[in-house]
Amino acid sequence: DAGVTQSPTHLIKTRGQQVTLRCSPKSGHDTVSWYQQALGQGPQFIFQYYEEEERQRGNFPDRFSGHQFPNYSSELNVNALLLGDSALYLCASSVPRALLLYGYTFGSGTRLTVV
Amino acid sequence: GIQVEQSPPDLILQEGANSTLRCNFSDSVNNLQWFHQNPWGQLINLFYIPSGTKQNGRLSATTVATERYSLLYISSSQTTDSGVYFCAVVRWETSGSRLTFGEGTQLTVNP
Numbered sequence A: 001d002a003g004v005t006q007s008p009t010h011l012i013k014t015r016g017q018q019v020t021l022r023c024s025p026k027s028g029h030d031t032v033s034w035y036q037q038a039l040g041q042g043p044q045f046i047f048q049y050y051e052e053e054e055r056q057r058g059n060f061p062d063r064f065s066g067h068q069f070p071n072y073s074s075e076l077n078v079n080a081l082l083l084g085d086s087a088l089y090l091c092a093s094s095v096p097r098a099l100l101l102y103g104y105t106f107g108s109g110t111r112l113t114v115v
Numbered sequence B: 001g002i003q004v005e006q007s008p009p010d011l012i013l014q015e016g017a018n019s020t021l022r023c024n025f026s027d028s029v030n031n032l033q034w035f036h037q038n039p040w041g042q043l044i045n046l047f048y049i050p051s052g053t054k055q056n057g058r059l060s061a062t063t064v065a066t067e068r069y070s071l072l073y074i075s076s077s078q079t080t081d082s083g084v085y086f087c088a089v090v091r092w093e094t095s096g097s098r099l100t101f102g103e104g105t106q107l108t109v110n111p
Helices: A096-102
Strands: A005-007 A010-013 A019-024 A031-037 A044-050 A053-057 A064-068 A074-078 A087-094 A110-114 B004-007 B010-014 B019-025 B031-037 B043-048 B052-056 B059-064 B069-074 B083-093 B096-101 B105-110
Touching: A005 A087, A010 A019, A019 A087, A019 A110, A031 A074, A031 B096, A044 A064, A044 B096, A053 B096, A074 A087, B004 B083, B010 B019, B019 B031, B019 B083, B019 B105, B031 B069, B043 B052, B043 B059, B069 B083
Parallel strands: A010 A110, B010 B105
Antiparallel strands: A005 A019, A019 A074, A031 A044, A031 A087, A044 A053, A064 A074, A087 A110, B004 B019, B019 B069, B031 B043, B031 B083, B052 B059, B059 B069, B083 B096, B083 B105
């Protein structure tokens, strides 16, 4: 049973460029959340997608946007990259009706470096 | 929003020692998870424990929801236990849910 898969694993971009990160949820999960983890800090919630809609959003600017597809996979897009966007981006999947039983499952992340 | 504080921030042990990591949270929560982040960045779920006590091998966790804290116990530590341990809490809302993480405890186990 595949867990959460993210691609690419590493990425280097230049300031001002745009980037797209991808996530496939664990089999049976229909909700995808994205988190940003700066070096030495805990992950910060970006947004959550369920039924192809953004359901919740953290304190991130509109440069961060996302999408969920009918197969529950998701993309995170970041426009006009800043040096401060360099971080590990983590995707988590879950089943809302079973959070108490199964919690969230995380992927291995995409390490984005902006130069 | 809800605040999550973890202590200690750093912990260095000799192999075989026991340790206790603490997580305090500022408001009532629906669930709490402990994670171990390996050197490659993956967050490995250890426990989801909104209340009570759970055990898994050398690890156990206790959450006292009424007093808003959780403890993670590691017994007979091994070098492979090294890494960052995160506590994260969940509050459900009508629109969905989110994890709020603490800043983590960096554990180093020396041989």
